[in-house]
Amino acid sequence: MTALRALRAMPAPVRWATPALALLGCAGLLVGGWTGPEQLAPPTPGPSVAQYCEALDKALPNELLGHKRSDPEPASPYTAAWGSSPRTVLRCGIIRPDYLDNDWSARSPEVNDVQFGMGEDGHGGYFFVTSQVKAYVEIHVPKGAYPNYADPLSSLTDAIKATIPAGIPSVSAGR
Numbered sequence: 001m002t003a004l005r006a007l008r009a010m011p012a013p014v015r016w017a018t019p020a021l022a023l024l025g026c027a028g029l030l031v032g033g034w035t036g037p038e039q040l041a042p043p044t045p046g047p048s049v050a051q052y053c054e055a056l057d058k059a060l061p062n063e064l065l066g067h068k069r070s071d072p073e074p075a076s077p078y079t080a081a082w083g084s085s086p087r088t089v090l091r092c093g094i095i096r097p098d099y100l101d102n103d104w105s106a107r108s109p110e111v112n113d114v115q116f117g118m119g120e121d122g123h124g125g126y127f128f129v130t131s132q133v134k135a136y137v138e139i140h141v142p143k144g145a146y147p148n149y150a151d152p153l154s155s156l157t158d159a160i161k162a163t164i165p166a167g168i169p170s171v172s173a174g175r
Helices: 002-009 012-033 047-059 153-163
Strands: 079-082 088-092 114-120 126-130 137-141
Touching (some): 047 153, 114 153
Antiparallel strands (some): 079 088, 088 137, 114 126, 126 137
16 A cells, blocks of 8 residues: 555656556566577588588478478578477587587487487487588477477488488588
């Protein structure tokens, strides 16, 4: 009741403006707290890996299991994304990720003849990285993006096999 008394003690124009100002403040908090898609620094692969990644970018599907392609900013032939929230992100030409140093071999799926290493992202999702082609391709599948965390892999392996030859990943990959 003290807030109501304080409001009644104010001059009429202030009382009339108070609800509108409160609504504007709430709207400002909502807009200020909302962020668009995350900014994603693209990898910077060396020339030999870059050519594979550029070919892969052109071969990737425009839709991934019902999620439209919505590439991250800044635009780059080394990154691709599908969906909005949560979204699946592919990065080509990365350096060898640290999670491959763990005992991932027990949990390394092979999908359509493409071998993946995997690691957890710390938020319930997973990272998958190709391990036997000439460029490291990492796919981040966040928690809740698909019923099964490995679902998108089978939709991407044909493009990977068609554009990146089998072999040991190049050391000319970037970050």
